[in-house]
Amino acid sequence: MTSPTADLSAAGVSIWLDDLSRSRITSGNLHELIETRDVVGITTNPTIFQGAISAHVGYEDSIAAQAAAGASADDAIFALTTTDVSDACDIFRPIYDRTNGVDGRVSIEVSPDLAHDTEGTIAQAKQLHAAVDRENVLIKIPATKAGLPAITEVIGAGISVNVTLIFSLERYAEVIDAYLAGLEKAKEAGHDLSGIHSVASFFVSRVDTEVDKRLAAIGTDEALALKSKAGLANARLAYELFEQKFAEDRAKGLLAAGANLQRPLWASTGVKDPALPDTLYVTELVAPGVVNTMPEKTLQATFDHGVVTGDTVTGAYEDAREVFSALAGVGVDFADVTQVLEDEGVEKFIASWHDLQETVRTALESAK
Template identity: 80%
Template sequence: MTTPTADLSAAGVSIWLDDLSRQRITTGNLQELIDTRDVVGVTTNPSIFQAAISAGIGYEEAISAQAAKGSDTDATIFALTTTDVRDACDIFRPLYDSTKGVDGRVSIEVSPDLAHDTEATIVEAKALYASVDRPNVLIKIPATKAGLPAITEVIAAGISVNVTLIFSLERYAEVIAAYLAGLARAHSADFDLSSIHSVASFFVSRVDTEVDNRLTAIGTDEALALKSKAGVANARLAYELFEQKFAEKNAQDLLALGGNIQRPLWASTGVKDPALPDTLYVTELVAPGTVNTMPEKTLQATFDHGVVTGDTITGNYADAHAAFDALAAVGVDLTDVTQVLEDEGVEKFIASWHDLQATVTTALTEASNGSR
């Protein structure tokens, strides 16, 4: 008997946990998920660190040490988060080695405040990479217009990148181009291309939430019949685009030099609508060479009752195109939808970052007062 998570892995999907905390690391919970739930990587973001550090468990001593050194808020956040990621990288190192760098990855994101600042993003990406100092770290850079040249620059420096907050097919094409441009430059600089990896994080459930709100407002039978179809269709068309772009000559030339494909990663896979199956964005997005990063609730639901039937993407391109055509026909402007989602995604991460700064500022003050 196999488990659904083992079946998912066998179908070519890498399961990454969309969560990290010092408590997960120190209690052995993270290792347990590797051993029992087929988890082969971790992603983090400002919201995840805000939840972990605001809970306080496991961070008191480290914050007190930072306070004693006179560290400010941002330096403390940098120290806390890079330590967690470094420790998680060490736990995943055997997987990184056994998969030749494909999995065993832990992602850490540049400050969301820098989402529209190319140069500052590049500087912080390099600083995070140097501080974590582990080959299996992925530096997360958002797929904003300012993020695109930063992706190229960081890849060109030989640093592996997780491109985050992708919503539209048009932006995804630009992300692939930015990655390939970075690989070409890395080759010119004599980097070993086989050591550079990247994933492109395509957000799923948020697309359904925004589109379904618009369909409800339209209110016709035709519109309501299209609810909960946009997110999966969008991701399936992203995989079609991935196949097309990496079959083109410039990509094939770089792969022949040792370069790696940039794997599609399905993010935002927790179901927002309770009427939907809780494994929808897992079982309907199965294809070789993909990553699905799941909140623990979605991971456990998949392990418990997910039904994995093999590839559910490549045979469904026609249906995905038809869903997009139908959405356009009832008046849903998908270009506007994805731009709204990108803007909101950046704003939400900035808000979480500022909440994290406030939490750490308070903790530093309390630690300083307590030591006097």
């Protein structure tokens, strides 16, 4: 018996859930989504953990134990989140084994406070990797300028990485180069390249939110006709860049030595504009070998009424270029759009992280 999520998987898209909490693990809900919704991986971020832990469901005993041990808020957060990720890794381990490490992945992010600190990011990435202590963990590192050399160093140490907060094609090209440089370092150090995996998380809906705001301000019929087109166009051209970069000699040499492709991952796939179809950033971004990480609402909508028609990416490159030409023609500065989105993305995660620190600090005090 087929379903839209099964059809999506058959078309080459790995469905990952963009949400994790202890209650999701202990209630059996995560198992259920794996069995019934074709979920083969999971992603987290500071905002997700802030929401989960601030709800307090399932964390009371752990927070009490941390308080009794005299843990700081940061130490407690580290313990709580790495425990959740380790447990989720165990649940996904059969998928990891079945797919030779391609799927069955669980992501955990370095502190957003380190987004502009290369050395701090490298150190915490290694610390998180050691604490989770599971082969199928992915360490999330943001694609900031400071994040790029950190990606190379962490990959070079043999650690698998989820590169997050990618908005522009220019930065995406730098991310791929950072991954390839990391593989070269790993090869030189004697690591088995086949055991190192990476995804590059390209954000989609946030692009439309920012561009559409600017189009509305311009207000002409020509500008308004371009609403809700930039996100898909940007992602489709990212996939074209992925195809091009991994067909070059540098990448081909590493792949021949056993390395894996760094798969594109579509993130921010829940629609922000209620006027849009709720499965837009799923069914319109189907291509072989990609990951789509979805909030549960988007996952359930896709299962319920998503229409999967096969590859909706590789034949759309010229149309995507025309969208960007038209955006430039009406006065949208897309380079500024993507820089604003990167800056805002980092700031939002920092704000969520600080909220989480305050939530845990208060909970620790109450538990004493």
